[in-house]
Amino acid sequence: MTELPERAIWYFEDYVPGRTAECGSFSLSEAEIIAFAKEYDPQPFHTDPVAAADGPFGGLIASGWHTTSAMMRLLVEHFISPQSSLGAAGVDEIRWPKPVRPGDTLEVRATVLEARRSNSKPDRGIVRSLAAVTNQHGETVMRVTAINLVRLRDPDA
Amino acid sequence: MTELPERAIWYFEDYVPGRTAECGSFSLSEAEIIAFAKEYDPQPFHTDPVAAADGPFGGLIASGWHTTSAMMRLLVEHFISPQSSLGAAGVDEIRWPKPVRPGDTLEVRATVLEARRSNSKPDRGIVRSLAAVTNQHGETVMRVTAINLVRLRDPDA
Numbered sequence: 676m677t678e679l680p681e682r683a684i685w686y687f688e689d690y691v692p693g694r695t696a697e698c699g700s701f702s703l704s705e706a707e708i709i710a711f712a713k714e715y716d717p718q719p720f721h722t723d724p725v726a727a728a729d730g731p732f733g734g735l736i737a738s739g740w741h742t743t744s745a746m747m748r749l750l751v752e753h754f755i756s757p758q759s760s761l762g763a764a765g766v767d768e769i770r771w772p773k774p775v776r777p778g779d780t781l782e783v784r785a786t787v788l789e790a791r792r793s794n795s796k797p798d799r800g801i802v803r804s805l806a807a808v809t810n811q812h813g814e815t816v817m818r819v820t821a822i823n824l825v826r827l828r829d830p831d832a
Numbered sequence: 833m834t835e836l837p838e839r840a841i842w843y844f845e846d847y848v849p850g851r852t853a854e855c856g857s858f859s860l861s862e863a864e865i866i867a868f869a870k871e872y873d874p875q876p877f878h879t880d881p882v883a884a885a886d887g888p889f890g891g892l893i894a895s896g897w898h899t900t901s902a903m904m905r906l907l908v909e910h911f912i913s914p915q916s917s918l919g920a921a922g923v924d925e926i927r928w929p930k931p932v933r934p935g936d937t938l939e940v941r942a943t944v945l946e947a948r949r950s951n952s953k954p955d956r957g958i959v960r961s962l963a964a965v966t967n968q969h970g971e972t973v974m975r976v977t978a979i980n981l982v983r984l985r986d987p988d989a
Contacts, residue, residue: 715901719914731918739920740904744872744897757876761888763896765927771920 684756686828687800690790698753698783698806701745703737705777711741736774742817743769746783746808754785754804761799761824769819773810780811788820798830841913843985844957847947855910855940855963858902860894862934868898893931899974900926903940903965907978911942911961918956918981930973937968945977955987 683689703711705724712721716738719726727735751757775781789803802825808817840846860868862881869878873895876883884892908914932938946960959982965974 711901714905716904717908718912718917718919720919736919738901738904739922740897740901744868744895744901747873747895747897748871751874755875760875762875762877762893762931763928765896765925766923768922768924769926770922774919 682753682756684758685754685825686756686759687790687792687802687825688828688832690787690800690802690804690825692787692789694787696754696785698746698749698785700780700782701749702778702780703741703745703775705735708735708737708741708777711744712738716740732774734776736776739769739771739817742771742775742781742808743819745781746806746817746819749783750785750806753783754806755823759826759828761826764801764822764824767803767820767822769817771817773814773816775810775816779816781816782809783807784809792827793824797827799824799826801825839910839913841915842911842982843913843916844947844949844959844982845985845989847944847957847959847961847982849944849946851944853911853942855906855942857937857939858906859935859937860898860902860932862892865892865894865898865934868901869895873897889931891933893933896926896928896974899928899932899938899965900976902938903963903974903976906940907942907963910940911963912980916983916985918983921958921979921981924960924977924979926974926976928974930967930971932967932973936973938973939966940964941966949984950981954984956981956983958982 720730721738724735785806792800802823806819877887878895881892942963949957959980
C-alpha cells in the first residue's frame with residue numbers, strides 16, 4: 676500500500692492572489708440528500724422525491740447547506756491547513772445558480788482573491804478566496820467568497 | 833394532549849419589511865459538533881477536544897456550517913413555508929463574530945429586510961432577510977442575510 680504524500684502546509688505567505696487549488700470532486704446520493712435535509716432543511720424539494728417531482732425544480736435537489744458543507748470538506752483537505760487555520764470570519768457571498776441533483780459530479784476549485792496582514796494581530800493575515808463548484812455539465816452550481824484567518828509562517832520576516 | 837396549532841402559511845405578501853419571527857432555540861452537544869465536523873469540516877478545533885483546548889479558541893467550537901444548518905431548520909419551521917418557498921438564490925453575507933461552544937443555548941430570530949416582486953416571473957417575489965443567532969450571554973454568534981424566492985398568495989391582485 677502506497678502512502679499518500681503529505682500535503683504541503685499553506686501559511687498566509689502561500690495564499691498569493693490568483694493562486695488556485697483543485698480540490699477534487701464529490702457527489703451526493705438521493706439517500707444522503709434526504710438524510711441531511713430531514714435533519715437541517717426539511718423542505719419537500721429536499722426530502723420527498725414524489726413531492727419534489729411536482730415541485731419548483733422538477734425533482735429532488737440538495738439543500739444548499741449540504742452542498743456547502745460537502746464542499747467545505749474538500750477545502751479543508753486541499754486548501755486550508757490545520758497548522759495555520761484560525762477559522763473563518765465569515766462569507767461575503769454565496770450563490771446557488773443551478774440546483775444540485777442526486778449523483779451529480781461536483782468539482783471544487785478555490786482561488787485566492789486577496790490576502791492582507793491583520794492590522795491588530797501581527798501573527799496572522801486575512802485571506803479572501805472564491806470557491807466554485809461545477810457539475811458534470813460544466814455549470815456552476817455554487818460560488819462562495821470566504822474570509823479566512825491564517826497564521827503567518829514567519830511573522831518577523 | 834393538546835395539538836399545536838397549524839402554523840400560518842406565509843406567502844410573499846406576508847414578508848413585510850420589518851416583520852420579525854422568533855424561531856426558537858437550539859443547542860449543539862460536543863458529540864454532535866464532533867460528528868458533523870468529522871464529516872464536513874475536519875479541523876482540529878471542531879473535531880478534537882484535546883487539540884482544541886490548546887488551539888486558537890481555547891476549546892472545541894462548532895463548525896460555522898453546523899451552526900448555519902441547525903439555524904436553517906428553525907427558519908424552515910418558523911419563517912419559511914413549504915407551500916410558498918421556491919428555494920434560495922443565495923446569501924449576501926454571513927458573519928460568525930463569536931464561537932459556538934458545546935451546550936450553548938442559541939436563539940434564532942429572522943427579520944424581513946426587503947421584499948420585491950420578480951420582474952420576469954409574476955408568480956413570485958424576492959425576499960431578503962436577516963437571520964441572527966444569539967447565545968445565552970446575549971452575544972450574536974452568527975448573522976446571515978439570505979435571499980429567498982417566495983410565491984405570491986394572489987399574483988393577480
